[in-house]
Amino acid sequence: MKIAIIGAGNVGGTLGTAWAQKAGHEIFFGVRDPAAEKTQALVRKLGGKARAVAPAEAAAAADFIVLTTPWPAAEAAIRSMGNLNGKIILDATNPLAMGPDGLGLEIGHSISAGEKVQGWAKGASVFKTLNTTGFGNMANPVFNGVKSVMFVAGDDAANKPKVMALVGDLGFDAVDAGPLRNARLLEAHAMLWIELALKRGLGRDWAFARVKR
Numbered sequence: 001m002k003i004a005i006i007g008a009g010n011v012g013g014t015l016g017t018a019w020a021q022k023a024g025h026e027i028f029f030g031v032r033d034p035a036a037e038k039t040q041a042l043v044r045k046l047g048g049k050a051r052a053v054a055p056a057e058a059a060a061a062a063d064f065i066v067l068t069t070p071w072p073a074a075e076a077a078i079r080s081m082g083n084l085n086g087k088i089i090l091d092a093t094n095p096l097a098m099g100p101d102g103l104g105l106e107i108g109h110s111i112s113a114g115e116k117v118q119g120w121a122k123g124a125s126v127f128k129t130l131n132t133t134g135f136g137n138m139a140n141p142v143f144n145g146v147k148s149v150m151f152v153a154g155d156d157a158a159n160k161p162k163v164m165a166l167v168g169d170l171g172f173d174a175v176d177a178g179p180l181r182n183a184r185l186l187e188a189h190a191m192l193w194i195e196l197a198l199k200r201g202l203g204r205d206w207a208f209a210r211v212k213r
Contacts, residue, residue, distance in 0.1 A: 001166065004062035006030045006055055006077050008039045010135040011092060012068035015170070016042070018139055020049040023169040027051070030058030030065075030081070055080040059087065064166060066090045066130070071097075071106070071113060078120040085123030088159050090166070091183070092130040093117070094190045105191055114153065114183030127154035127163045128183035132190045134197065134204045141171045141207065148207035151177035151186050173210055 003019055005012045008029045019025040027050040031039055034052035043050045059065050059081035069077045071093050078084070095113040097106035107113065114128035129152040130138065141148045150172035152164050164174040177186060189208075196202045 001064060002026045002028065002062045003166075004028045004030050004055075004058035004065045005068060006058065006065060006081070007068040007073075008042055008052070009068065009070075011130075011138065012066070013042050014135040014138045015066060015068065015092075015130065016050060017046060018170050019166075020046045022171065024049070025169070028053055028058035028061055030055035032080075056082040059084065062087075064088050064090060064163070065124075066092060067117065068092050071095045074113070074117060075120050078117065081121075083123075084121045087121070087124040088156075088163065089117065089121055089124050089126045090130060090163060091117045091126055091128050094131050094187050103194065105187060108184055108187055112181070112183035112187055114180050114187070118180060125154065125156035125159050126180060127152055127156070127160065128177075128180060128186050129153070129163065129167055132186055133193055133207045136204055137207045138170060143207065143209070146209050147171060147173035149173045149175055149210045151175050151189070153177040153180055153182040153186055155180045175210060 003025050005016045008031050016027040020027050029052045039052045043052050074093050091114050093113050095106040118126040150167050154160055167174040197204050
């Protein structure tokens with residue numbers, strides 16, 4: 001598959017590396033400055049499996065688009081990709097903002113970041129996923145033989161199995177979390193991981209998993 005990753009920071013770089021190395025997918029890093037040394041170092045690391053191009057070129061070439069930018073840059077990133085009609089977007093963002101109690105969610109009760117992305121990405125199918133754990137766990141989501149869980153929320157039933165398979169290629173236990181409006185639940189779930197990891201002493205090297213009797 002051809003995957004456009006919009007952003008090449010910790011999350012984007014980790015996902016691109018994992019998909020290229022674990023499943024042989026072709027990666028297009030869509031960034032404002034494709035010639036930046038940090039991005040070029042990532043491309044060199046992945047050899048012929050990755051390229052750095054402008055966001056519009058990455059989106060046009062890809063079977064899947066993965067949005068990994070910080071939330072304040074998300075709308076501009078969507079706009080920079082041009083025509084997204086018929087495209088499949090995996091939204092890995094969380095609407096983080098600083099408030100009186102520290103880091104929290106800017107929105108979430110009446111609309112989610114996933115729904116906002118859908119509104120900006122006219123004609124695309126948006127799925128909220130890859131937002132509920134740290135980037136280190138995206139590189140290695142298996143803990144002592146147990147796959148950590150990754151939820152997928154989206155309204156496009158025909159394409160959801162493809163998205164879940166792509167998430168599974170990373171090593172996650174992919175779980176259907178229902179319609180895109182449930183991104184409101186997944187973004188709050190991400191805040192729980194952040195709270196426990198950064199404020200409650202668990203650190204980053206842990207993840208949620210699904211157990212079943």
